[in-house]
Amino acid sequence: MDPYDVAVIGGGPAGLFCAIHAASPSSRVVLFEKNEQPGKKLLLSGTGQCNITHAGEIRDFLTRYGDHGKFVKPALMGFSNTDLIRFFSDRGLAMMEEENGKIFPKTRSAADVLSLLLGECRTRGVEVRCGEPVHSVAKTADGFLITTGTGAYPARSVVITAGGASYPKTGSTGDGARIAAALGQPVTDLSPALTPVSVQDYPFAALAGIPFEDIPFSLWHGGKKTGSFSGDILFTHTGLSGPGILDASRYFTAGDMLRVSFAGKIPRDAFERDLAGLLLSQGTRLVRTAMAGLHLPDRLLRKILELSGVPDDLTCAHLTTAQRKEIVTRCTEFPFVVDRLGDFSIAMATRGGIALEHVNQKTMESKIVPGLFFAGEVLDIDGDTGGYNLQAAFSTGYAAAMALRKRRDTPS
Incomplete structure (x- = not known):
């Protein structure tokens, strides 16, 4: 058979979007999807409502990818959040911005996003082959040979967009990294990202569901502080979650310590002075009653006092210096030791994948295998x-x- 001009492996948002824009009347583009329909993971995004992008200047996005903002900069600048919003709105799917800056389709439906993308594939003549997982890709003199369970397909160029390894039930099982590695492309180890953490000897299981808005926390590794963060945190039955924890989880390893300030952004010494003054002025009142003025959730305050060795009936006048300091520590630097990160079944993204130093950041083409491209979560x-x-x-x-x-358009 005549070779395809472009073969895209993986029918998620990166693969569909790449196929749409690579297609033209003079080129043959095929997309291989292992599932019976594309976009299975996309349908889960934003709890099915599809938080498609974020508001603000595109340059502000560069700090949102850990240490890899520099790599993704050309791609973001070349096709920004405003470009993405315009792409969908021009085709009848308007977007809306929430107060927190998240952008959703006005219909609040990921299915509508997927339907539009698939419609564009049909309009542009992209051949979508579903239920046909790619088993291997081999380099040939003229390009590549793609082997599936159904047959073998030649292609001049290949784009691997098979995602990472999170939510494996959606078909995201690290296939892209495996295929790339077999072609000689360097890959880094895959691990969960955007994932909650379980905590050793976790004391707040009974408080699961309590949220904390925009509070600071620090990361300690081997007794040394390695990072400072701030964000929303949520107590779970086994540890910590919420956007702040999920975003920072790319830096966590088992055994690390997180120190969380439930007192907010007030420094420890300032909090200690305020607490000492409060206790001094209310000597005959119970400690837990006096501390209610600090606006900590009541159930959290009671647990902190319990962990600090403060009985329910202790008055402010009888609180020892050691007990007060323990309260200060637990309010401003509560220590949580990471037991483990959430696995791929609950992680929202994947850390690792195609090693970025071997990919041209402007074109997404491999620096090692000419004609091989990457896009989306398969990249690190x-x-x-x-x-x-x-x-x-x-x-x-x-x-x-x-x-x-x-x-394709440049004469050889």
Whole structure:
């Protein structure tokens, strides 16, 4: 058979968007999807409502990808959040911005996003082959040979957009990294990202569901402080979650310590002075009654006092200096030791994948295997919650497509 001009492996947002923009009347583009229908993971995004991107200046996105903002910069600048919003609104799917900056379709439906993308594939003549997982890709003299359970397909260029390894029930099982590695492309180890953490000897199981808005916490590794963060945190039955924890989880390893300030952004010494003054002025009142004025959740305050060795009937006048300091520590630097990170079944993204130093950041083409491209979560890019990962998927998919079009349109 005649070779395809472009073969895209993986029918998520990066793959669909790449196929749409790589297609033209003069080129043959095929997309292989292992599931019976594309976009299975996309349908779960934003609890089915599809937080597609984030508001604000696109340059502000660069701090949202851990240490890899520099790599993804050309793709984001080449196809920004405003470009993405315009793409969908021009085709009849308007977007809306929430107070927190998250952008959703006005219909609040990920299915509508997927339907539009699939409609564009049909309009542009993309051949979508579902239920056909790719088993291997081999380099040939003229390009590549893609082998599936159904047959073998030649292609001049290949774009791997098969995602990472999170939510394996959606078909995201690290296939892209495996295929790339077999072609000689360096890959880094895959691990969960955007995931909650379980905590050793966790004392707040009974308080599961209590949220804390925009509170600071620090990360300690081997007794040394290695990072400072701030964000929303949620108590779970086994540990900590919430956007702040999920975003920072890319830096956590088992045995690390998180020190969380339930007192907010007030420094420890200032909190200690305020607490000492409060206790001194209310000597005959119970400690837990006096501390109610600090606006900590009552159930949390009672647990902190219990852990600090303060009986329910202790008055302020009888609180020892050691007990007061223990309260201060637990309010401003509560220590949580990471037992383990949530696994791929609950992680929202994947850390690791195609090693970025071997990929051209402007074109998404391999520096090792000519004609091989990558886009989306298969790359070693994991963004924060809030639409940053989907934006990176669309932007890198677009960058790869533009590079392929330029190559096709440039005389040899």
